[in-house]
Amino acid sequence: MKASVVIPTKNGEQYLEEVLKAVFSQQVTFEFEVVVIDSGSTDRTLSILRQFPLRLLQIPPLDFNHGETRNQAIAHAQGEFIALITQDATPADPRWLANLVGAFAEEDVAGVFGPHLTRGDCDPIETRNLIQHFRNFGLERTHVRIDDEADYHARQGWYDFFSNCNSCLRRSVWERIPFRRTSMAEDQMWAQDVLKAGYVKVYEPSAAVYHSHAYSPWIHLKRSFDEFRSYRILENPGGYHRLRQIFPGVFREIAHDLRYIRRESGLPLHQKLHWYWNYPLINVGRKMGGYLGTNYRRLPQAVQDFLSLQEANRRRGAKRQVLQAMETP
Numbered sequence: 001m002k003a004s005v006v007i008p009t010k011n012g013e014q015y016l017e018e019v020l021k022a023v024f025s026q027q028v029t030f031e032f033e034v035v036v037i038d039s040g041s042t043d044r045t046l047s048i049l050r051q052f053p054l055r056l057l058q059i060p061p062l063d064f065n066h067g068e069t070r071n072q073a074i075a076h077a078q079g080e081f082i083a084l085i086t087q088d089a090t091p092a093d094p095r096w097l098a099n100l101v102g103a104f105a106e107e108d109v110a111g112v113f114g115p116h117l118t119r120g121d122c123d124p125i126e127t128r129n130l131i132q133h134f135r136n137f138g139l140e141r142t143h144v145r146i147d148d149e150a151d152y153h154a155r156q157g158w159y160d161f162f163s164n165c166n167s168c169l170r171r172s173v174w175e176r177i178p179f180r181r182t183s184m185a186e187d188q189m190w191a192q193d194v195l196k197a198g199y200v201k202v203y204e205p206s207a208a209v210y211h212s213h214a215y216s217p218w219i220h221l222k223r224s225f226d227e228f229r230s231y232r233i234l235e236n237p238g239g240y241h242r243l244r245q246i247f248p249g250v251f252r253e254i255a256h257d258l259r260y261i262r263r264e265s266g267l268p269l270h271q272k273l274h275w276y277w278n279y280p281l282i283n284v285g286r287k288m289g290g291y292l293g294t295n296y297r298r299l300p301q302a303v304q305d306f307l308s309l310q311e312a313n314r315r316r317g318a319k320r321q322v323l324q325a326m327e328t329p
Contacts, residue, residue: 003031006077012043016087022090045087071179089165118210119211160236165209166207232294232297
């Protein structure tokens with residue numbers, strides 16, 4: 001088997017059918033399979049999955065872990081190359097899978113990742129930022145390796161970035177270096193591990209997916225907390241260590257971004273008014289989440305759990321599991 005597409009799911013009915021139709025419509029010259037691992041969906045996810053010729057694994061909600069669950073699914077997959085997406089990441093092109101696999105031309109390539117394109121409900125600043133973020137990796141296929149330790153430490157975030165919303169692994173490398181057990185950022189931890197082991201990661205701009213979120217300011221804060229806490233675990237030197245790194249500069253940034261929204265000719269007036277109100281709150285939420293995540297070691301565990309979006313999701317899953325057990329005769 002040349003390739004496997006692995007997708008973790010949990011209550012993903014919103015985009016899942018769209019995602020699977022795009023996956024099974026891929027134009028490839030090789031055989032591939034789809035392996036889905038579900039951690040206790042209670043919506044229409046399972047009925048959607050049964051409409052497609054895929055292999056379904058099911059685990060209890062409390063067993064989910066971003067690193068270990070993906071390891072478990074990959075262990076059941078047969079492909080030489082393992083493409084990883086999420087339940088809300090839709091391949092943007094029928095050559096998406098072929099382009100990912102094609103980027104493994106050199107034997108030392110451990111993993112490949114592609115860009116994210118935003119959906120229509122994404123805020124315009126996030127759209128702009130995502131475009132700029134992926135352009136930092138180049139407009140053509142880019143190979144990344146650690147040739148200079150000083151440069152690695154100066155630009156560690158760029159080197160370590162990897163996204164399992166849209167990635168592909170060489171199975172033989174994963175067998176040597178599986179994902180770490182972690183509540184978040186298993187993809188960037190893996191990229192760090194393989195780069196430090198002497199392998200290469202590749203950015204393939206022709207293998208894009210549609211993936212973005214429309215979060216409230218509070219959810220942005222919680223997600224940012226998780227992200228920046230993960231960066232500290234990765235020993236990334238960036239982050240917001242002091243509040244003066246945020247204030248008063250954030251107000252200048254907000255003013256600049258509001259001017260950008262005003263100039264966006266493609267946005268109707270009602271959307272501009274929506275983002276005029278919401279984006280300052282989103283920006284401050286992200287920055288405060290980043291500050292708290294950077295300094296998570298100074299916070300009591302109960303506060304960390306309260307601020308963590310991942311922990312909130314885990315608690316909801318645990319509650320559902322208990323309720324289901326009580327309802328089972």
